[in-house]
Amino acid sequence: MSGPAAGVIARRVGIQMPIPPRQVTRVRLHGADSPDAVLDDALATWFAAPHSPTGEDLLELSLHGGAYVSTQVMAALVAAGAVPALAGEFSERAVRHGKMDLLQAEAVADLIDARSHAMHRAALVQLSGALSRRLLALREALVEVEALLAYDIDFPEEDDGPQPRERVTAAAQAVLGALDALGATMPMAELGRDGVPIVLAGAPNAGKSSLFNALLGDARAIVSEIPGTTRDALEAMIDERPYPWRLVDTAGLRDTDDRLERLGVEVSARWLARAAVVVVCAETDDALDTTSTAVASATRARLVLVRTKADAIPSARADAVALSAQQGTGLEALRAAIREAVTATNPAPPEDQPIVTRARHAAALSSARAEVAAFVAAWEADALPAPVAGTHLRAAITALEDLTGAIDVEDVLTRVFRTFCVGK
Numbered sequence: 105m106s107g108p109a110a111g112v113i114a115r116r117v118g119i120q121m122p123i124p125p126r127q128v129t130r131v132r133l134h135g136a137d138s139p140d141a142v143l144d145d146a147l148a149t150w151f152a153a154p155h156s157p158t159g160e161d162l163l164e165l166s167l168h169g170g171a172y173v174s175t176q177v178m179a180a181l182v183a184a185g186a187v188p189a190l191a192g193e194f195s196e197r198a199v200r201h202g203k204m205d206l207l208q209a210e211a212v213a214d215l216i217d218a219r220s221h222a223m224h225r226a227a228l229v230q231l232s233g234a235l236s237r238r239l240l241a242l243r244e245a246l247v248e249v250e251a252l253l254a255y256d257i258d259f260p261e262e263d264d265g266p267q268p269r270e271r272v273t274a275a276a277q278a279v280l281g282a283l284d285a286l287g288a289t290m291p292m293a294e295l296g297r298d299g300v301p302i303v304l305a306g307a308p309n310a311g312k313s314s315l316f317n318a319l320l321g322d323a324r325a326i327v328s329e330i331p332g333t334t335r336d337a338l339e340a341m342i343d344e345r346p347y348p349w350r351l352v353d354t355a356g357l358r359d360t361d362d363r364l365e366r367l368g369v370e371v372s373a374r375w376l377a378r379a380a381v382v383v384v385c386a387e388t389d390d391a392l393d394t395t396s397t398a399v400a401s402a403t404r405a406r407l408v409l410v411r412t413k414a415d416a417i418p419s420a421r422a423d424a425v426a427l428s429a430q431q432g433t434g435l436e437a438l439r440a441a442i443r444e445a446v447t448a449t450n451p452a453p454p455e456d457q458p459i460v461t462r463a464r465h466a467a468a469l470s471s472a473r474a475e476v477a478a479f480v481a482a483w484e485a486d487a488l489p490a491p492v493a494g495t496h497l498r499a500a501i502t503a504l505e506d507l508t509g510a511i512d513v514e515d516v517l518t519r520v521f522r523t524f525c526v527g528k
């Protein structure tokens with residue numbers, strides 16, 4: 105519970121305020137102003153403004169588990185004057201009181217939502233303020249270009265001035281390069297969130313679903329000796345580094361008269377087109393040739409060749425991973441081969457460097473980039489008077505400020521925080 109009335113409301117539900125700040129205190133909670141209606145024997149921690157995560161007086165309650173107790177206590181707090189928080193309202197207040205900037209608040213949401221090592225790492229780096237510092241440095245660099253420009257405007261006839269035009273151009277170009285480098289990290293966040301599509305493909309009955317299950321360590325897909333068992337593509341995420349894998353089991357590839365199965369086969373073709381890596385499965389050495397030729401014509405992905413059911417039919421091929429999903433052999437070799445194929449096409453995010461994680465960031469960076477580029481073009485062509493060219497720099501600076509929330513833009517704040525889950 106956060107806000108200036110937190111202490112008063114706490115007293116109404118039975119907490120003997122003041123309790124020592126930043127210390128866990130055992131409290132007996134009751135209904136609003138009704139000491140007989142005991143609700144829970146709980147723990148309370150008090151954080152006095154401004155030394156709290158929101159910058160306001162803040163009370164944290166630890167209740168006994170279960171929905172009933174928390175609902176009752178929540179109702180008592182509301183009856184005593186509290187208001188349920190909107191989605192993201194705690195983080196929003198933290199931003200408003202200067203406890204963190206907008207990018208850090210987004211990182212809180214990302215940390216909670218993180219489902220992979222990659223997203224977890226990116227969120228922690230962003231929470232530490234690394235992205236904010238990077239953007240602040242770019243903003244400073246643009247302000248410096250503005251200053252060079254102002255000098256040119258104020259003292260155009262100076263002996264040793266105006267500032268050499270090249271110096272302005274070079275400074276703006278440097279910012280352009282840095283904006284590009286940062287913008288180029290967006291696909292890394294997408295891979296971290298959605299995973300690298302790894303598609304299992306092969307003829308019906310080749311053992312794809314069995315392999316899918318073995319890689320997951322879970323019987324997710326139906327396996328049977330009847331060819332054409334899998335019809336819908338099945339997906340599962342495996343948390344790998346540097347990026348999670350989005351493993352896709354598909355319907356066997358073949359021409360078929362069964363209408364349902366044909367739909368499944370068409371889905372497979374779509375997945376092949378979107379795959380980053382295709383694991384080509386076949387149960388004999390000869391079949392592996394036919395299958396990999398067919399797959400290669402349907403995808404631009406890297407191929408990893410697999411000889412399935414090696415327990416039953418030994419493989420003589422050196423270019424394929426021989427494995428048995430049933431006995432669990434060869435799986436480590438396959439994982440290593442997939443890992444290699446993934447890193448060959450998707451460079452890992454730079455260690456401990458911020459990356460751009462949201463469409464909001466990418467949009468602001470690209471609008472800043474467009475403004476700086478427009479400035480450089482006008483400046484180099486000498487097409488516009490310096491003050492006019494300078495308006496592009498201002499616009500770029502504003503775009504970067506919007507990103508960190510350095511200037512208080514109501515609609516940006518609201519838009520960002522309403523996507524949070526309640527209570528954060």
Ligand SMILES: Nc1nc2c(ncn2[C@@H]2O[C@H](COP(=O)(O)OP(=O)(O)OP(=O)(O)O)[C@@H](O)[C@H]2O)c(=O)[nH]1
Pocket residue numbers: 306307308309310311312313314315326327328329330331332333334335354355356412413414415416427428429430431
């Ligand atoms: N001996 C042996 N049999 C296997 C192995 N993996 C799968 N099988 C058998 O091969 C048959 C087909 O396996 P699935 O995993 O359903 O094959 P699939 O490629 O998914 O088949 P569709 O979904 O019909 O395209 C089943 O009877 C499995 O038990 C293995 O490693 N060794």
Ligand SMILES: [Mg+2]
Pocket residue numbers: 312313314325326327333334353354355
């Ligand atoms: Mg299957």
